[in-house]
Amino acid sequence: MPIPQVLDELLRQLRPRGGQDVTLDPQGLIDWLGRHIRAEIALVDRAGEVEVATARFAPEVLSDLQPVLAQLSSGQLAAAASQRGGFHVRCAALGRHVPRPVLVVGSHLPVTREALALTSHVGALVEVLRQARQADDLALRYQQVASRLRLAVFMALMAGKPTLARRMTAGALPPLLDAERLCIHLLRCPPADRGRLIAAYEDASGYHGRGLMVRCPVYDHHLICLLPVEHDDDNDNVGGGLAVSLRALVRDDPRYALGIGAPVPLPATARAYDQARHALAVARHTPERIAHYHDQPPLAGLLPRQQALAWAHAFLEPISTAPQLTLDITSLALNFPRAGVARLLDISRNTVTAHLRRVQDALGLNLQDPRSRAELALALAVNDLPPLDVNTAAEHAPTLSVDRLLSTEAAITWAQAFLQPLQTGADRAVQQTLQAWIQADTDAQRTAHNLGISRTTVRAHLRAAEQLLKRSLQTPGPGTHEIVHALRIADRAP
Template identity: 35%
Template sequence: MAGQEDGAVTAGGRESRRTTWAEELLGQLRPAGRDVGKVVAWLAEAVHGTACLLDGGGALLAGRPLPPAEELVADVVSGRFASAALEDERRHLRVVRVGGQHSPPAGVLAVSRAAPFDREAADVLSHTAGVVELLLRARESGEAGRRLQEATSALRLAVLQLLMVEDTVSARRVSAGPWPGLLDTDTAHVYVLETHREERERLTADCLDATGGQALVVRCPAVDGHVIVVAPAETTGPALRSLVGGRPRTFLGGSARHSLARTATAYGQAVSALALARFRPDGTAVYAERTHPERLMDPGALRAWSDRLLRPLDALPHHTRAELVATVRLGLEFTAVSAARILGVSRNTVRARMERLERLLGTDLSPLTVRAAVHLALNTQAGLHDETAATPAPRDRAVRLGDLLSGPALRTWAHELLGRLTADTRDLRGTLRAWIAAGGNAERAARLLGVHAQTVREHVRGVEPVLERRLLDTGSDLYEVVLAHLVVGDLEPPALDGPV
């Protein structure tokens, strides 16, 4: 009886130990675990030895390196043996293949210990190999999924970049395979969502879910916290607005509907609306169609002046001219770095093309008044406004920029716009005029005004909600305000009337 009881106790102890290590091993598969390195470390402790995980070439993946046993590892990796053992006076070594015999090995698990391997140690090693295989396969699957996700994201960005330079044919061709029918429409809205950069990945995934494949969702290459959505469907707007509510530090700006060839313009509108959204209780804003200064100019005169100013570009080959114009338009809307990221080229390329335009036009794009005038000409010639594009431009009509800015309707608009600033006692209008004259440089404007540069920045920032335009970021909003100053005579118009 005593012997039977002792045997029962011994068997019970073994079963208890087996249950304990099995539970610990299974615990490595819980979401909080799933770390191959920790599993290998646990194995070494469980068998009272040293353990390591090697890849198919024998390179160390996890654990502590063991004394060389290349032939043993090679036999297991090749599939000649599922496992192998080596014993000498100093150690007992076991090598186990991780993975099925008829599939490429995920790795090799090797354990060395001073004592011989008993049944329990062998079981621990065998079962651990199975757990390690699951973790390695899961890692491979996850990495493959991430690679696919990154490739898809890069493809979306490529489509957006093609739309930004008005190459809608190529954009449709590239998107037709992965997203059939997405760009079959001729028009779309553009939305820009802003969040903290640490939250952008989650916001991007939520945008993809919310739009259900009916929109082009792109992580903005220029601003870390922005997500750009090109949305042909009208239902996309409400779906995106639902993502903003209840999400802290998240805002949404949307454009008016534009043709796909005007995606860059729509993007600029969305960014402008985003600036207003930051002041809205619900964190959203859609670009409001307002009176733009070019619509108050004589259409024929505007077209004639634009064509005359840009006539030096006509000597360029068609492709070169189109590439130059598309780059400069984005370069005027954004910084060179941002434009380069949007286009997928280097910032030196953007700057080189901007400098080439300067040489062709015989001007310097540094002054904001020059940038505003060139921006006006490029947008006019691109046919951004149907009524302007449809108006024939008599080439022999010698129109000067000053003539365009002298119309009564335009003067009324400019006085009303800048007149909004008179109610503020801080002389916002004077600061704004000096800041524009200084090329948007707060330090130079501060020296002209005899104040601190931070005061200039605060005043300009205070102007933005009053005029409902973003000014500290270059772009269409800023150029409209510059034109208003030219119209009322607060600034001298640049000498930009094209070749005689």
């Protein structure tokens, strides 16, 4: 076959078939070349191992070629030829970067000039395919590293440490960290869509313009979008084009929903995330599938500050010397399922359970009980508040019981406002279900049994409560803690 026709056939090996993409397959090219020049061929990689070879290539051929292969791979030679007992061997180094792969061609007949030319073409194509595959691998590794860096920045912001987030980027600073405030848009979508969406909006720096998109490490259906607040007086235009795109995605796909938190300072990212979670719980049950968070002052900030700090310090004193990892796991376990905490920290679920058991034993609590979890969460929230008067230490204030703290006028007013949406008509049945649900340790099956209703009805009442209270209740977190406190205050209030 004339050389031009052979080259045309060689190029056809690279054409997509059946509408599929080009397959980067050196093995196919080596087999094709072996058939055309009637030779046995092997591709020796940079480590000196056979990467691909024709079916009848004898590995012992390479044993006598080791010195030559070393010279070819190191760049000392470009090509070499030898003869072993009537077996003709040609070797050619591929590429420019040492150590180089080597193409070895062996046959019982001398290799013709045309066969050598064709071998040279195939060798060049094989190296191009190898480089393309390496480029794909490098691109994939870059995407993985960029994804981990974005997650690390998000976690530093969740810990209230924007300065640490800046230092972690090692000079590749995301524009988001130059903003004074941010807003979190929490998108619910099929898990497989998250990577596609992140790639679609990712720029050359690995970020998303002035925003940041992060796969939620706990919930597979959540895509966390951190958007800067550009203007203090324009909260409806947060995040610019990316926010508009997220809304369009939800509008066009009924599987999507979007929860939008309120603008907060960067150190308050954890609060913004909780707000977005609550808003997403509401959005999932509305026709538009988009909901904004309706702000309400947190209970911890309404309690008498010095007395509340004194109570929190006394409550948490048994774990004041616990390892930081134990405290971090405990804080996370109040907001996420234990399996999610394990994934987030890359530890086993048994390790999470062991740390929580130490906290339970030290505090004398049962962290399976939502009331104990809510009380611990309140103590941690109060403990994070600064004292109103820096000259007055919390230890000098009288230590009240938690019941006394929750009996103050501010707490009662907060609980009444929180529960007010449940006070009319059929919504009273929702409140009764919530009370039974808390008493049953948030177990829907036990709640249904205790109330004499179906589990489906319990689930429906919980969804209704999410809509009315604008809080997320289906997963562990602040929404359940607030329900516990509000019901506890309401039961004791005059």
